[in-house]
Amino acid sequence: MKRNPFSSTALLAVTACLLWSTAFVGVKIGLQFSGPLAFAGLRFMLSGLLLVPFWWKRRPALRSVVDHAGLILRVACFQTFTLYGLFYFGMTLVPGALAAMVIGASPLVSAVLAHYLMVGDRMTRIKAASIGLGLTGVSILSVSRLPWASAAGLLEFAGIGVLFLSNFSGALGNIIVAGHRSDLEPVFLNSVQIFLGGLGLWGLSVPVEGPITIGMPWPFWISLLWLAFLSAAAFSIWFMLLRRPSVKVSELNLWKFLIPVCGAILSWLLLPGEAPSFWPLTGMACIATAIVLFNAPALRGAVRRGPCR
Numbered sequence: 001m002k003r004n005p006f007s008s009t010a011l012l013a014v015t016a017c018l019l020w021s022t023a024f025v026g027v028k029i030g031l032q033f034s035g036p037l038a039f040a041g042l043r044f045m046l047s048g049l050l051l052v053p054f055w056w057k058r059r060p061a062l063r064s065v066v067d068h069a070g071l072i073l074r075v076a077c078f079q080t081f082t083l084y085g086l087f088y089f090g091m092t093l094v095p096g097a098l099a100a101m102v103i104g105a106s107p108l109v110s111a112v113l114a115h116y117l118m119v120g121d122r123m124t125r126i127k128a129a130s131i132g133l134g135l136t137g138v139s140i141l142s143v144s145r146l147p148w149a150s151a152a153g154l155l156e157f158a159g160i161g162v163l164f165l166s167n168f169s170g171a172l173g174n175i176i177v178a179g180h181r182s183d184l185e186p187v188f189l190n191s192v193q194i195f196l197g198g199l200g201l202w203g204l205s206v207p208v209e210g211p212i213t214i215g216m217p218w219p220f221w222i223s224l225l226w227l228a229f230l231s232a233a234a235f236s237i238w239f240m241l242l243r244r245p246s247v248k249v250s251e252l253n254l255w256k257f258l259i260p261v262c263g264a265i266l267s268w269l270l271l272p273g274e275a276p277s278f279w280p281l282t283g284m285a286c287i288a289t290a291i292v293l294f295n296a297p298a299l300r301g302a303v304r305r306g307p308c309r
Contacts, residue, residue, distance in 0.1 A: 055188040082166075
């Protein structure tokens with residue numbers, strides 16, 4: 001029997017997004033003890049190394065790696081070095097729940113860029129309405145912080161801008177992976193690019209932040225190990241989905257609207273000093289509705305066809 005491709009893609013996409021949604025709590029904990037560049041660099045170098053056993057026996061020939069060196073470096077630059085350099089810096093300026101919701105705007109950026117840069121990934125009315133509703137939710141969240149009322153509010157507003165730039169970098173990285181149909185295995189590509197991006201972040205952190213000490217408290221190391229694991233797992237799943245011929249960048253990235261909802265809830269539950277209020281909940285409702293609106297046609301089709309045929 002043939003499996004329903006939508007149900008498979010949806011399940012894997014949701015799994016990756018749920019993993020990513022835990023990152024905001026882990027990052028906020030780790031940043032209490034380390035600079036953003038050093039923490040990000042260590043996380044992604046470790047993530048890359050964790051994946052080595054999964055591709056070592058099937059490692060590509062050296063010639064193939066050399067031929068695709070440009071692809072690997074471009075993905076490392078946009079998908080890890082720039083994206084997470086900006087993300088970690090932005091996280092030092094805003095609460096974890098707010099950061100989770102701002103990152104929820106990433107599907108908008110991905111869909112707009114895919115419309116202009118990817119063949120066959122056009123903007124549709126349903127897609128535009130869903131993205132607009134999701135962006136409305138993020139806008140409500142941003143304005144509810146009253147950035148004009150205080151210096152702290154201005155810093156948070158600047159942090160929102162930095163996080164939007166990280167969304168732009170991540171969208172470019174997704175398009176590069178989806179548009180380059182190479183023979184490199186997704187897990188190998190992810191392992192190498194994430195290690196190189198992390199190495200670049202760590203190298204930059206040494207002159208900017210100073211070397212990190214080994215005597216960090218246990219919450220730092222626990223958050224580092226968890227973040228390294230989730231990056232290795234979630235990015236490998238995402239790269240595999242991006243390489244599927246039937247998957248469009250804009251449609252896959254719409255699942256990322258789940259990240260702010262789950263990330264905000266976890267931040268409210270686990271981080272001291274963060275709690276929900278009316279406007280954040282309103283913004284989250286808009287984001288959740290955007291996901292349902294966009295995926296309703298595909299979900300109805302999946303129900304009619306059944307789980308397999």
